[in-house]
Amino acid sequence: MSQVILASAYDAGGWGGVVVLGAAALAASFALMFRLLLRDLKPLPALLFTGAAIAMTAPHFLSRPHVLAFLFMLWWVAGLVRAVEERRAPDPFLLIAMLFWANLHGGFTLGLVLAGALGLDALVGACDAAERRALFFGWAKFGVGSLVAACVTPYGPESILVTLRIFGLGDALSAISEWKSPNFQEIPTQEVILLVAAYLALSRGLKVPLIRLLIVIGLLHLFLRYVRNAELLAMLAPLVLAPVLTRQWPSLRPDAEPKGRFSALARPAGPASTFTAVALIALYGAGLVRFGGIEPPKSTAPTAALEFVREAGIKGNVFNHYGYGGFLIGAGIPTFIDGRGELFGGDFIKQYVQAVNLRGDEPLEALLDRYNIAWTFLAKDQPANRLLAHLPGWRQAYSDDQAVIFVRDR
Numbered sequence: 499m500s501q502v503i504l505a506s507a508y509d510a511g512g513w514g515g516v517v518v519l520g521a522a523a524l525a526a527s528f529a530l531m532f533r534l535l536l537r538d539l540k541p542l543p544a545l546l547f548t549g550a551a552i553a554m555t556a557p558h559f560l561s562r563p564h565v566l567a568f569l570f571m572l573w574w575v576a577g578l579v580r581a582v583e584e585r586r587a588p589d590p591f592l593l594i595a596m597l598f599w600a601n602l603h604g605g606f607t608l609g610l611v612l613a614g615a616l617g618l619d620a621l622v623g624a625c626d627a628a629e630r631r632a633l634f635f636g637w638a639k640f641g642v643g644s645l646v647a648a649c650v651t652p653y654g655p656e657s658i659l660v661t662l663r664i665f666g667l668g669d670a671l672s673a674i675s676e677w678k679s680p681n682f683q684e685i686p687t688q689e690v691i692l693l694v695a696a697y698l699a700l701s702r703g704l705k706v707p708l709i710r711l712l713i714v715i716g717l718l719h720l721f722l723r724y725v726r727n728a729e730l731l732a733m734l735a736p737l738v739l740a741p742v743l744t745r746q747w748p749s750l751r752p753d754a755e756p757k758g759r760f761s762a763l764a765r766p767a768g769p770a771s772t773f774t775a776v777a778l779i780a781l782y783g784a785g786l787v788r789f790g791g792i793e794p795p796k797s798t799a800p801t802a803a804l805e806f807v808r809e810a811g812i813k814g815n816v817f818n819h820y821g822y823g824g825f826l827i828g829a830g831i832p833t834f835i836d837g838r839g840e841l842f843g844g845d846f847i848k849q850y851v852q853a854v855n856l857r858g859d860e861p862l863e864a865l866l867d868r869y870n871i872a873w874t875f876l877a878k879d880q881p882a883n884r885l886l887a888h889l890p891g892w893r894q895a896y897s898d899d900q901a902v903i904f905v906r907d908r
Contacts, residue, residue: 514786710739
């Protein structure tokens with residue numbers, strides 16, 4: 499579904515349409531997060547949580563499928579937490595969120611895991627055996643429904659198995675930038691937010707029930723292991739913790755007195771204000787599409803180099819930079835490797851990374867011969883280029899600030 503939506507946005511407005519779609523999805527997601535937090539918290543703490551989530555997630559603000567799934571991720575988790583708090587099974591209507599999430603992005607498998615964890619939280623918090631029994635059967639039926647909804651995709655249960663294959667890539671994942679651990683020297687804001695959160699939790703004596711604590715620790719682990727998961731911690735942990743905070747500190751509840759200067763944020767906007775805001779947003783978005791001149795960054799879309807390839811009539815198998823995969827697919831050029839790691843497998847990715855960095859057991863020239871490579875299309879700073887410049891039978895055909903192309907002599 500994400501592919502269809504993104505393609506439609508591109509057909510309607512080019513790259514500007516794709517960017518506006520992603521920006522709109524992000525804006526709607528954080529607005530929804532704020533409104534969901536307002537059910538448990540006063541406007542100021544809800545606003546602080548939302549602002550921190552925006553800062554944590556900002557490095558992953560990309561016009562890619564994950565941003566389209568945020569709305570349904572928030573709807574799903576908030577619905578599960580609300581069911582636990584109200585000592586009942588989740589609303590079956592919530593399965594619609596899983597249906598859309600599963601068709602938009604592979605992260606829906608985390609939603610299934612969270613459903614199991616929060617179901618266990620509901621059972622632990624039951625008052626007596628009768629309530630625990632009723633909750634067990636209610637959550638069990640919802641769990642079965644969730645699995646069924648998650649399989650209603652063009653791929654059926656395969657969508658769930660893909661997640662297992664991705665994590666099965668093992669060490670090869672660390673070779674992919676977004677699957678690396680966060681580098682706080684490059685993104686210090688995330689470190690500051692984590693330190694402030696730790697300070698507040700420890701200094702104020704925050705007490706979190708075991709299952710909720712394990713969920714938050716799990717989300718923290720996913721972020722510290724893979725930087726791409728910053729949004730999971732930043733957007734979901736506040737939803738999980740908000741009811742706990744208000745139980746420990748009732749003054750944080752939205753109905754607690756006195757009303758603060760931010761209390762107006764909790765009131766829904768009127769029809770006129772909503773219409774005006776939507777009209778201004780639409781006008782701004784249309785202006786970006788028409789006059790913004792938005793294009794993908796040259797680091798992932800080296801258009802000048804591709805134009806040279808077409809003018810020079812270069813054909814045959816290409817040995818390409820990992821980050822150029824989607825760009826080449828869009829240009830109709832079959833890739834040696836691209837971002838679909840689960841299709842290539844961990845061994846192939848490791849082989850590629852070792853070859854391009856001149857660290858593998860198999861010499862680069864042997865790999866190029868084995869795959870009958872006719873030309874290479876690599877980023878300028880990659881070590882393989884330095885070796886290719888000295889290999890007999892290869893010549894540099896093109897170079898600019900982004901990409902270097904070598905061609906095999908025939």
